Amino acid sequence: MDERTIISSPDGVEQARLAALAGLGILDTPAEREFDDVARLAAAALGAASAAVSLIDADRQWFKSRHGIPFAETPRDVAFCTHAVASQALLVVPDAAVDGRFAANPLVTQAGGIRFYAGVPLITRSGHCLGTLCVFDPTPRAGLSPAQETVLRDLARLAIDLIESRRLRRMGEIAAKVVEATSDAVLAVDRAGTIVYWNAAAEGMFGRSRDEALGCDVEIIIPARHATGHRERFARAAAGGATRLVGTSLELVGARADGTEFPIELSLARWGEGGPDQGFAAIVRDISGRKALEEERSRSQAFLDTVVTNLPAMLFVKDCRTRRYVMVNRAAEAVLGRAASSLVGATDRELFPLYGEAYEQRDSEAVAARRPHVFESVFVRDDGEAVHLRTTRSLIDGPDGPSQYILGIAENVTATRRAEAEVLRLAHYDPLTGLLNRASHGERMERLLRESVPFAMLSIDLDRFKAINDQFGHLVGDAVLRQVGERLRRRLGAADWVARLGGDEFIVILTGGSLRDRARAESEAIIGELAEPFVTDHAVAHLGASVGVVVVPDDGTTTEQVRESADLALHRAKRQGKNTVCFFNAGMDRAVRDRRTLENDLRRAVESDGIALAYQPVLSVETGQITSAEALARWTHPSRGAISPETFISLAEESGLIDRLGDQLLRRACTDARDWPSHVRVAVNLSPLQFVSGGLVGRIRSVLEEVGLEADRLQLEVTEGLMIRDVERTFGQLEQLRGLGMQVLIDDFGVGYSSLSYFQRFSFDKVKIDKSFVDTIATSHTSRAIVQSVVELGRKLGMGVVAEGVETEEQMRLLLECGCTHLQGYLFSRPIAADAIRHLLARDSGSADHTVDLATTGVRRRGS
The missing domain is CATH 3.30.450.20 (PAS domain)
Structure with missing residues (x-):
């Protein structure tokens, strides 16, 4: 049986459903983050490979959002979701390959096809089923647990709320534009x-x-x-x-x-x-x-008739009780493609069987509202042409009493759809809170600065807001933001204003006298008000706030200065703790400003590939030869000179530069090592943040292929701190890297979050003893005992043990006695440039006379 037959019925339910779907104006629209989040969360919550917000059109299944799905739509007759729409109930298919409804479906029979499927219908408040929120997987499953079914239904409700709120938001924006025009x-x-x-x-x-x-x-x-x-x-x-x-x-x-x-x-x-x-x-x-x-002329009625008849906009009048057309103008005839004689005296249900019920429902809404009612829809003429109409319905009095007629004025807004981006750009208010948006706030602040009007700016950042979004969802988060806006707005004087710049960032501007005293009082009052519970329909949320304050002109006379000063004050407020007010202080905020300046310089250095590498050799105790060299990042600032790696690496991590910088240094290290003797490896340090995106393995593989360096000549050094961030994700990526042939070393062992369980989860090739133990090995029994324990652990687990930071012969002697397999430090070589390490390695591999004799307690460099 054709799938369309499943949900078609003589009473026109399917036609009404399709009309409702078309009226939402959502089909074939670009991707939107809120819908993408729903699909992604559904896949994650149910552990499924794929998920989608699926809308069922007349001939196809189209995905408003999709996760793990390479195509945007399918024919309707193969869509699983068609069955869920037909039944308007949860559909679960544990194994499609053995289900008679789906076994021969091409979506099932193809390689990696659907085996498990679950879909919840998306039903609007008006009762129309638009499609489903569905998840599916190439592996059969037993079904859904009650908890999983609850999650899927909750996410489906969220999806339908997003669909309907999207329509209302567009209506409001268009109405505002019409009023102004x-x-x-x-x-x-x-x-x-x-x-x-x-x-x-x-x-x-x-x-x-x-x-x-x-x-x-x-x-x-x-x-x-x-x-x-x-x-x-x-x-x-x-x-x-x-x-x-x-x-x-x-x-x-x-x-x-x-x-x-x-x-x-x-x-x-x-x-x-x-x-x-x-x-x-x-x-x-x-x-x-x-x-x-x-x-x-005493001919007002004739004049009005002429105006109405020739009005460019479509105009109609209906009897409020019978809903029959009383009058339509020429523009209405042109838009509808029908003569006035065929319209007057008939109802929408009689004239337009597919849409009439919806039209009369809007009439009822206008009557109930007792004020102008605006609705936008798509009307399909008899000749097939689709026209976007925005219709305003109002009640008007008649000769027989008040509110006798429904007056409708419809505008053809087809061209407006193309101008929506411009409409949004011109909007002055934040659509969620109704506060001034970033652009409007900026314009007003610039006017105050231009006119030299003193003011105080309170930069407000909500504490724990991300946790509310994560715990309760964006629906509750949006409700909280609306209440925050209302509480802030209630505190303002006539000349003050509040704006939402985006996310959970709000700005309050105070003008008038006693600005510092008022700013402190208002800031403390705002913190108190925002600490009160936020009661929403779905949850009770608790927030805090941090406030950074600047007073103009004391703290700045330009937009850039004011914003930077406020940002610095807010940064210090958040650093000092939650529910804190900080005024801008040039002295106290100088360090943050300096760090930001350094960050900008680092960004330029990374963009110009200006971070260099130095290499420090690592010697084998057994042979005395250099077996590897650690690549160490070096940055020479044009005015500050050498910057400590601890400083600029952490700055790169904070500013989001670490992936790009890490890739640059990895590529340069591999390129340099390609010219070294084949037995010498290059060791590259990895930041924990390079593992976050999940793309590290692919990037390292691409660099090796691009440069032409064998994978077994690359060593990757990771710190213990990496493991505590996301153990499963981290070890999974390390296993992939080891599978490509690279060696993995654990660096700075013993000073962080040491756990022997790491060695149960992963077989490291070498463990590097931190320099702090090497520094005190000659004076501290504890340090020596720790080194001996690590060496013994490495021996039993088949790991090499590298002692780094070796600076004296006595340290070397004790490390040799403990049994370290490799040594690294200033005693043998400081970090040197690429050309120098290449010459050193050429001598080291060319003759035994160039090795370091580690068999005695002294150091003897032969041939040097």
């Missing part, structure tokens, strides 16, 4: 009647710029003779009393800045959800022209 004046006031929003059309209509209007009483647009009556009506409406202003369109008289009056049509709606954070929004239209026509 409309030719009607749009303004909003708070409960006190203060203007808090003023669009471009309002500027032209009332002759007042946005800056002039914001913060003023709304009475600036009302003629003085009407002010008293306005105050009484507004106060009654603000207190929640009955008013005819809200929900209807009224003809009133407006006043321009120059005192002239003109007739306006006003539509008023409440905004906010109670409390102080609410008010009224108004759409105002200048009806001077219409009034002039009424006075001159």
Whole structure:
């Protein structure tokens, strides 16, 4: 049976499902991190090779996100997820090869094909099943445990929330753009009647710029003779009393800045959800022209009919009770591809069987909302052309009573989809918290600096926020960030502002007097407020905050200086402990600034391949010959001179340069060693952070192939600290490297987190005794005992033992007595350049006279 037959039904359920899926506008969209995270987490949580957020279209299965899947879609008739969509229930296939539904499926029969599958349907709040969150594996499994099934269902709910919130977010962005671009004046006031929003059309209509209007009483647009009556009506409406202003369109008289009056049509709606954070929004239209026509010709109705009929935007009117079309204009005929005579008198269910139910549902939502309702969808004409429509539905009064009709105005926004990137770029507010975003904050701060306005900047970083995301998920994390924004916003004065720069980073700007005192008081109050529990729908989260404070102009006069000073102060606050406030202090933060300068210099040095190598020989006790040389990184700063490796290697690790630097040094060491005698190996030190990405083995293999050095001539030195970071991951990579033929040495043994269990897990080729024990071997019985123990352990485990840091003949004699197999140190050679080590090795391998005699307690260099 064809898979499509499984979920098709005469009542059009499948067609409605496909329409709902298309209406989301998600098919064939670029990858998005939130969805990718869901697939990755599903695979990790269930231990599966592959996972996907799968959406079932009419003819295909398309992956919004995928993990471990090399293709983006499959034909629908081979998709496992089709069955899960049909049943709208969890589908688990323990072994597809023995399941009659799937045994012959090409996704199963191909090499490495699907054997195990589990999928949870993705069902929207409206009941439409869009697809599944699924995991699958090339190995059969017994099924899912209850815990695994719970995890998969939870992640499926997260996926469907992401899908639906994505649609709502796009709607909000588009609505904001329309309001700003409309030719009607749009303004909003708070409960006190203060203007808090003023669009471009309002500027032209009332002759007042946005800056002039914001913060003023709304009475600036009302003629003085009407002010008293306005105050009484507004106060009654603000207190929640009955008013005819809200929900209807009224003809009133407006006043321009120059005192002239003109007739306006006003539509008023409440905004906010109670409390102080609410008010009224108004759409105002200048009806001077219409009034002039009424006075001159008494033909206002004919004029309105003409305007509506020829309006460029699609316009329709429906009876609110019967939902039958009463009127459509010419633009509607053109967009829908049908004549007005075929539309008027019919309902959406009768006209558009596939979409009618959804259209009428939106009508119901507009009626329930009692305010303009905006929705975007895709309409497919009879000729097959798809048109993106953004429709605003509003209730309007009729001759038989209030809210008799539904007025719809639809715009063709197909071209808008192509301009979404520009719309986002122009957005001024953070979509999650509603606070100013980074760009808007930067513009405002630059204006303050340009106008020499003193201000204090509080740079706030949330403590433990990453743990909340990891423990409860991004849904809870987003809810916490929204509450953080609300708490910060409540503390602000009229001239202050708060911005979210991204992640868990917030900025508060204070202006006015007593900036230092106010900044300290506000910082401490903010820390106190953010320490209070955050109650969300899914969990109760606990946070802390660190605050770095700068006062302008004392701590900077340019954007770069202010940001750097705030960053340094915040860095010190976090270093001193959680819930701490630190003001910028030039002296205390100088070391951090210096380290950052050094980091920038190191970055340039790495980019120019300016880190050099020196080589220190390692001698065999048995033969006295050099058997290997350790490659040691050296950096000579142009003004500071030689920089300690301990300093610049740790700096490379902190700044994310270690992988690139490590690859450069490995390539140079292998290139130099290629010209050495074949019995001499080169030893390269590895940073623990080079193991984190998981790509180290492949990079080392590529370098060896590129340079042409045999793998058995490369030694890799790792420290004990590497093992405690991620034991399983570390030993797995070390085994792969050993499998390629390289030797692995454990360096600095005995001074870190020594554990004999390391030697049970992995057979190291050599163990290097730390220099601290060699330094005191002649004076400390403990050091000598430790060296003897390590030597004995190495002998029994078949490992070589290298003593590093040998500087005196007495140290050498004692190390020989203990039984060390290899020696390294200044007694034999300091680290030397590549040319010098090449000449030394040529002499050492060319004649026995150039070896070091280690058979006696003294050192004798023959032929030197």
